[in-house]
Amino acid sequence: MPIFDYKCRGCGNKFELIVLKGTVVACPSCQSADLEQMLSAFSVSTDEMSRARVKKARARYIASKDVKDKHVAEAEDIREHMGEIPPPPPPKKS
Ligand SMILES: [Zn+2]
Incomplete structure (x- = not known):
């Protein structure tokens, strides 16, 4: 399962997201799509x-x-x- 770490540029929220085909990546707290993908250690x-x-x-x-x-x-x-x-x-x- 592809799990990615993201950091929201809008509110600084860090979260992990399972990205499947068609998944819209957005911040769960502010719904911003302005995200920084981080190296996933998870x-x-x-x-x-x-x-x-x-x-x-x-x-x-x-x-x-x-x-x-x-x-x-x-x-x-x-x-x-x-x-x-x-x-x-x-x-x-x-
Ligand atoms: Zn956010």
């Missing part, structure tokens, strides 16, 4: 932020999968030794 930073978030989420997922596998292995081990007794439910966090 779209770049969100892109990088979401990439970092995906990386973190993936790391968390891998870690939790590991833990889960260990729990399953433990549970199966217990079942083998104790017959048909179901394993206790995993401890709930929070």
